Every structure is written in structure tokens, then in C-alpha cells.
Amino acid sequence: MTVTAPRGFRAAGVAAGLKSSGGKDVALVVNDGPSAVAAAVFTTNRVVAAPVVWSRTAVGDGIARAVVLNSGGANACTGPEGFLDTHRTAEHVGELLGVSAGDVVVCSTGLIGERLDMPALTAGVTAAAAALSADGGPDAAEAIMTTDTVAKTVHVEGEGWSVGGMAKGAGMLAPALATMLCVLTTDAELDTEQADAALREATRLTFDRVDSDGAMSTNDTVVLLASGASGVRPDPQRFQDALTEAARQLARALVADAEGASHDVAVTVTGATSETAALAVARAITRSNLVKTAIFGNDPNWGRIIASAGTVPEDVAPYDPLALDVTVNGVQVCRAGGVGDDRSLVDLAGSREVHIEVALHAGDAPPVTVWTNDLTHDYVHENSAYST
């Protein structure tokens, strides 16, 4: 179940020849209303692709009627011509659907620094518009895949309304978004402020806590479209929970499909003085190549874990290094900054999921979990060969 699971949406995914594989590469998601409320969050990278520049403005008024997405080219670092390509794509969608180009969000993913094949893309958009249907969600989810090995979709039920979604992304995942495109849909009745606040909170707690290789892409976009077709105005907290749950499932699916990974690693930090402190320590650990290679080697190397924690400045995360406990998959391998239980008790070879818990014993902030992957031969292979 995906973006077309909530009422009021049609979608399509077609092959336009942008991807060398010949697979589907143009997706269209349309909100048939009655409401056209929308919100979006974008990469915090200062180097942004043309579609991000366009879409920030398009969704700036809290209204959008369609999202057009293509794989096979990021349209990033393509200059004024690249921006014109995005603009023309939005206008073409607008004409086909009879809506304003300014209500069309555009997303692109693929290689940086190359112009899109506009004749192919334009024909693809025309074909996608003709193929729009209330069952088109799975095709759309397939069309946005790049190095993804599986399409990522979600559906979370509310009370008379629901949240659907699709995402693409594999590797290059980082806080404040990733090489990641995500469209969330709901038939709940929302106003623009509520949609914006709910989307920001959901991404903060989910996509922003996934950190595959510390990179931030030029194109990352998460869009929420609300059709209001259920006629139900949801309880705000219930809607927030459902939206966050949908985003969480998609974020988890991104980690599970990260390029070349052999483990999904959850780093949980407890006992920090603040959420900010806990996040900083968790991120320092998830970004350590030495921790990530150790996990690949099925080695619960707690020395590297606490040495990574030690790189966080004291004013960011106050704690006593001699108080740190580290638990890996339930075995407390480090106690009070020193040797704990026998590390040979930890079996990493047998589990895809690795749970690292670092107890700071410094305060009573709630636990924070950041997900990442191990650093493997396949990661090096896929990312050194990606553009060739």
C-alpha cells in the first residue's frame, strides 16, 4: 500500500528512457482534493539541485496539486538551463492536469552535473499523466528507484483517514535528509500550518536520525499532500503519531536497503543531559568509519565506540568518560569506561540488526536512537563504481 492508499490520490509510473536500465523512471502523484494542502522539507545542503529551488517556492504557500519525480538524473549543478528544465517540467504537468505550474512539486534523483534528456522526460510525463489511476501507487514507487533494490512504500491507518507513502534512497543517507525522495499522502483534513508542523516533527524524529554515510544530497525532498477526501479532521496527536510512524517505517526501509551494507546498526544513547547531547554522541558513533568497519567484521569493538563518543566536545554533551557503559546486542562489553563482560559473548555474525547502547549516566534526557549501516567491501565497490 502506498501513496494511492488514502482517498483522493492518483499516481502513475512509466519508463521514459532516462534510466539506462530501461526501467520505470518517471512518476506522477496527483492530489484530486477537495483540499490541496501540502508541506515539504528539503536538504540542508547549500548546494541544491534545480528541482529543490523550484519546489521550495512551489510549496511555499502550503498548496500543491501534484508531484512529478524522475530518476535517471539529479538535475543538480546544471546552471540556469537546468532550472529552466525543471520549470518546463512543472509547466508541462500543469497543462496536462489543468492546474497552475506553481502548484507542481518537482523531484529528481540520479547523477549530478548532467542535463536531463528533456524530450524523453516530457514524453514520459505525458505518458504518466495518461496512466494516472487510483491503483498507480506501486508503479510510482518503482519509478523513483535508483540503486534501491526494493520499492519502499507504507500505509498507516487512522480513524477514518490514513497516511500512505513512498520513498527512494539507498546509501548517502544523512541527518537533515539524504539522497532521498519521499512522498507522503493523507486523506485527513489538515490546515497548512498543521501539515507543515507535523511533517517537520515526523522528519526530525525519523529521516533525520538515519545516517548511512554522513553525506547530504543536493536533492533530498520529503513532501506531504493532504486531500481531505476522508472528510475527517483528525485528532492532531493521532495524526502526528500516524505520520511519524509512516516516516519511521520508510526511514527504516532506507537503512535496510543501504548500498552494500551487511548490518543495520541502531545506536541508542541514554542518560544524556539533553536530547541534543544524546544526538551528538549517537551521530559521532554512527559516523565513525572505524566503528562501522568493526561491525562489518562482526567485532563488538567497544574501544572504538567510546573513542568516537569522546570526540564530542564537553560543552555539547557533558558526561564523565569514566562513567560510560556500552552494551552491544544485550552484552555489556564496557562498564564504567573499562572492560566489561566478555566480548566473545556478542554474536554479530548471526544478526543483520546490531543494537549498540551507550549509557552516559549524565542526565535524564529520553533515549535517542540513530540508525546507520556498517562499512563494507560492497559499499566501497558500489560507491567507487557508481558514476562509471
Add this chain to the structure above:
Amino acid sequence: MTVTAPRGFRAAGVAAGLKSSGGKDVALVVNDGPSAVAAAVFTTNRVVAAPVVWSRTAVGDGIARAVVLNSGGANACTGPEGFLDTHRTAEHVGELLGVSAGDVVVCSTGLIGERLDMPALTAGVTAAAAALSADGGPDAAEAIMTTDTVAKTVHVEGEGWSVGGMAKGAGMLAPALATMLCVLTTDAELDTEQADAALREATRLTFDRVDSDGAMSTNDTVVLLASGASGVRPDPQRFQDALTEAARQLARALVADAEGASHDVAVTVTGATSETAALAVARAITRSNLVKTAIFGNDPNWGRIIASAGTVPEDVAPYDPLALDVTVNGVQVCRAGGVGDDRSLVDLAGSREVHIEVALHAGDAPPVTVWTNDLTHDYVHENSAYST
């Protein structure tokens, strides 16, 4: 030529059985004076090994008469017992040399979280003291090697004085030091303030601008010993230049010997508004796994380079993303944030050294260069197998 090249120093390196290879693993460097001026800089990691805790105090008064170093064990995260081991080692050296234990700097390198084999280490120190000679520098440099493939030594001549040095380190190199031990010696006459200031400036410009994998070790130490045996008080700027040059050569040797690397990568940032801004951009690029895997794949992937630059916040490094130029080994592959010269003109397969220059066109700060390595299959292999 190494730590015993300047007058007034003796050194030794012996095999004590700490390393499973059976190679030399205990080094001793003694300053016979007449001066015993010393300075040191240590890791900025908050999780520090026992020898770092000890040596900070030992050198705190600007005086040291000997440095004892062991490979085969980091003595980190070993609790109060580990600190006692370091203390005992310093006392043993003091007794053998007839100096105060408080004037003995201790350095350890190897695995974290395991106690040292103290009977073996003590016997090794006794043997090293007996073997001390003015020709012992090369043996000492060999004894501090861990995964290093070559011993790293340096000698820079001044006017009637000189600077010698040795270092160990391969991988785990990061700003503000690395899994790296370095002893620098000089027979110039220095006072304690001058020695401290000169060492901090030299490390700031050299070791702190090497970033192999973003890690900071628990044990990193750089020590400077000044014997005054030349009887010459050097011109301060000349001494600074010589010390910085010695440190630069050792830092460059560390990069050249980084674990599993196939390229040495120099990232130079020009046209920043400040040195801080240039450094922040250079570090963001040298820490990007996507840039590092691309270099391994001999791919001058400028999109990943500018996307990494784009992760630096604007208040840290002001620049216009649409003004960025990127040159790789002399070919300007990105111009004004967009496509530049044909990237196929860049031949990375044929050169160990890769020079990336990013022109920000934002200010007139002097260029800053940070060195790193590519991310390779061998890096993953060596770091996933290190503790097994």
C-alpha cells in the same frame, strides 16, 4: 636520520614480547642535556589512555628527560590499574636513568581495553636502557610501529642546530591528532615557553591537517625535547620553520602509509573569507566517504566534492555555491558550480597523489590544504580485521 641526529640524545628500541610478531616494541629516547626543556600536545579526545593522563602532568612543568614508548598495547580504558602500570613504567625508567619519574613521558599504542604485560614491558625497558646509544634512533623508530609498513623519521638542519624526529601512525589519522605518536628532538637552546608555542604552531599546521578517517585516538601524543647541546640559541622564526618542516614531513609520511590507501589526497581550499572557513570546507571534503570512494575508483566526481562543501553551514564558511570552481589534478572539472572541462581529461589511475582545489571566490584568506586518503577495499579489510 632521526631522534638521535641532534646532539645530546640517546635512544634504543628492543623486542620485549608485547607484539605478537616478535618485533621491536619498546623504545626509549633520553635527553642528556644540558637542557631538559620539553613540550607536548595530546589528543583532544575526552576518552584518553592512562599514558596521556600521566604525560600531561609529567610535561606540565616544561621539563622532561626521557620518553618511553611501547607498541603492542594502548593501555586505554584499563581503569586505575592501567594508570598504575603507566606510573610504574615511568618510575622504572627514572630509576634506571637516575632521573625523577615525573620527568619521564610515557606513550603507548595498540589495542584498547587490555592491560599491558607488565613483566615483559619492565624487562623491555631495562633492556632498552642498557642499549641506549647515540645511534639508537632507527631502532626506536622501528619499535613504535604498529600497522605501519615503514619507520618514519626526519632530520632538518638549522644553523649549528637541527631538528630530528620519529613518528608512528597508519590510519585513524584525524585533525587534532591521530593514532599517532611522535617524538621530535632538537639540540637548539630553547626556553619552555618557546618550545611550547613552537610545537603547538607546528602541529596546528601539519598533524592537525591530516585526516585519514575522521577518527581521533585515545593515545595521540607529540613530544618535543630540547637538549641545548648545540650551545646555539636559534632565531625564533628559523626554528619555527625547521620544526614545522620536520612535522610536515612526518605528517606527509603518515598519509603515505595510511592503512589500505591507494591515493594520497590533498584538498586545497582557496578564496575563503578566513582560515577557519577554508579549513571547515577542506575537512568536510576530506571526510566524505563518497568523495573518498570516488577517488578510489579513479573518478574525479566533482558533484560529490561540491555537495560535501555544501554541508558546511553558511555562518562557518560564507560563499556562493554558484561561484565554486573545482580543479582535480589540474583539470577544472567544475566551473561556477556547474559543468567545467571534460572529466575524462583527469587521469587518476596513474598517480598516487590527487590534488583537489576548491576555489570559493568569497575572500582573500590564504589557501589551506588538508591531506587524506581514499577509501578502499583494503581499508575496510584492515579495519574490520584489526582486533581479531
